[in-house]
Amino acid sequence: MAKEKIESMNSEIDVEAIDGAIKKENALELLKNVDVILDCTDNFSRRYLLNETAVKMAMPLFFAPCREMQGMITTVIPEKTTCIQCIFPMPLEKEKEMPILGAVVGTMRAMQATEVIK
Numbered sequence: 001m002a003k004e005k006i007e008s009m010n011s012e013i014d015v016e017a018i019d020g021a022i023k024k025e026n027a028l029e030l031l032k033n034v035d036v037i038l039d040c041t042d043n044f045s046r047r048y049l050l051n052e053t054a055v056k057m058a059m060p061l062f063f064a065p066c067r068e069m070q071g072m073i074t075t076v077i078p079e080k081t082t083c084i085q086c087i088f089p090m091p092l093e094k095e096k097e098m099p100i101l102g103a104v105v106g107t108m109r110a111m112q113a114t115e116v117i118k
């Protein structure tokens with residue numbers, strides 16, 4: 001499983017695995033003990049939910065969606081930067097599966113991790 005794989009890569013971290021999806025009803029509870037949010041979702045309904053939760057909790061949100069051969073990246077710092085809802089008042093695409101190049105995902109995740117470290 002992902003938890004064991006990630007923990008095997010770094011013995012100094014503990015991964016808390018959650019079996020279930022984040023929803024409006026559980027978002028505040030699931031994210032109450034984290035320091036930052038990395039958006040790795042594949043749809044705008046969850047992106048908006050993470051954004052709303054980040055703003056409510058005054059927590060940084062690292063946004064890096066990708067599809068096909070492209071990606072974009074921004075960081076939301078509540079009360080300092082604009083948020084995802086303001087940047088994208090409407091979803092960019094219909095929510096359907098889009099083909100994506102694996103290297104694009106890897107590149108975007110590396111850039112997102114760099115933003116978190118900065």
Ligand SMILES: [Zn+2]
Binds near residue numbers: 083086
């Ligand atoms: Zn906003």
